[in-house]
Amino acid sequence: MAVQERYDTRPFGPDITAGMGVQLLVLEVLCRVAGLGTVGWLTGCVFAVATWAVLTVALRRTWTTSFGPANRVTLARTILVGGVTALVADSFARRVPVTVLIAFAAVALVLDAVDGQVARRTGTATPLGARFDMEVDAFLILVLCVHVAVPLGGWVLSIGLMRYAFVAASWVLPWLRGALPPSTARKTVAALQGVVLVVAGTGILPQPSAVTAVAVALGLLVWSFGRDVVWLWRTGGGVSRTPVVDVGPLAGLRVTSRRAGPDR
Numbered sequence: 545m546a547v548q549e550r551y552d553t554r555p556f557g558p559d560i561t562a563g564m565g566v567q568l569l570v571l572e573v574l575c576r577v578a579g580l581g582t583v584g585w586l587t588g589c590v591f592a593v594a595t596w597a598v599l600t601v602a603l604r605r606t607w608t609t610s611f612g613p614a615n616r617v618t619l620a621r622t623i624l625v626g627g628v629t630a631l632v633a634d635s636f637a638r639r640v641p642v643t644v645l646i647a648f649a650a651v652a653l654v655l656d657a658v659d660g661q662v663a664r665r666t667g668t669a670t671p672l673g674a675r676f677d678m679e680v681d682a683f684l685i686l687v688l689c690v691h692v693a694v695p696l697g698g699w700v701l702s703i704g705l706m707r708y709a710f711v712a713a714s715w716v717l718p719w720l721r722g723a724l725p726p727s728t729a730r731k732t733v734a735a736l737q738g739v740v741l742v743v744a745g746t747g748i749l750p751q752p753s754a755v756t757a758v759a760v761a762l763g764l765l766v767w768s769f770g771r772d773v774v775w776l777w778r779t780g781g782g783v784s785r786t787p788v789v790d791v792g793p794l795a796g797l798r799v800t801s802r803r804a805g806p807d808r
Contacts, residue, residue: 557600559611559615559616559619560595560596560599560600560603560611560619561596563595563596563619563622563623564592564593564595564596566623567588567591567592567595567622567623567626568588568589568592570588570623570626570627571584571585571588571589571592571626571627571630574588574627574630574631574644577644578631578640578641578644579638579640579641580630580631580634580640581634581637581638582637583633583634583636583637584630584631584633584634584637584640585630585634587629587630587633587634588626588627588629588630588633591625591626591629591630592626595622595626599619599676602672602675602676603672606670606671606672612663612666612668612670612673613662613663613666613668614659614660614662614663614666614668614669614673615659615668615673615676617655617658617659617662618659618673618676618677618680620655621652621655621656621659621680621684622680624648624649624651624652624655625648625649625652625680625683625684625687627644627645627648628645628648628649628652628684628687628688628691629683629687631644631645631648632645632687632688632690632691635691635694642745642746642747645691645745646742646745646746649684649688649738649741649742649745650742652680652684653684653735653738653739653742656677656681656735656738659673659677660677681734681738682704682707682708684738685703685704685707685737685738685741686701686704686705686708687704688704688738688741688742688745689701689703689704689705689741690704691741691745692741692744692745692754692758695747695751695754696744696751696754696755696758697755699762700758700762702762703737703741703758703761703762703765706765706766706769710769710773719776719777719780720773720776722776722779722780724772724775724776725775729768730768730772733764733765733767733768734765734768736761736764737761737765740757740758740760740761741758741761743757744757744758
């Protein structure tokens with residue numbers, strides 16, 4: 545009975561519900577100010593509901609006692625990513641204000657350096673928070689790739705899909721789930737992807753220059769992943785295992801972000 549009471553009364557629910565409400569409000573503002581169409585609005589609503597559902601299940605299964613300040617920052621980033629997702633989806637049906645799209649993405653990338661700092665300074669870093677941070681990063685990069693792939697070509701999607709391919713491979717090859725040593729190069733390459741995609745997405749660069757910049761970013765990402773895969777293979781899965789937390793839809797993914805451990 546005591547366990548059931550703890551399960552039902554934890555205080556993170558209002559944070560997640562408020563986040564979904566703010567996401568819907570942002571979508572309404574985009575409809576009125578930026579002319580967001582039906583496709584974008586529906587996509588944004590699906591994103592909001594999916595975020596609420598995944599976070600609710602994940603938090604309950606990890607017995608987290610509170611949502612925490614760092615997760616609130618990450619949730620704010622998630623709302624911005626939801627706006628980017630809605631605008632990118634709508635761009636296939638109508639012309640969207642690229643300035644708004646890029647502004648949302650840029651702020652989300654800047655805040656990526658904030659949630660980790662907040663977690664460390666407040667002593668609220670958790671495996672789930674780290675994974676939440678990582679999933680938001682990965683999805684933003686994928687959505688930006690979809691946006692940039694329209695003018696530059698489908699090959700750009702390989703940047704956003706590479707991390708998901710790595711995770712899928714780790715389900716088959718357990719040694720890929722090993723812990724990687726900290727690496728400044730890995731963090732730099734990961735951060736570079738977002739910066740390059742945002743710049744390419746603005747359309748201010750001539751197409752040959754944009755293609756070159758994104759291709760260089762992709763090459764560095766291939767090198768980074770390749771180096772880590774080789775290291776994991778040679779060490780048989782790393783020197784130690786990163787704890788895996790059963791978090792429902794996110795179960796099986798390694799804890800890897802600026803908040804805790806490597807960046808994969």
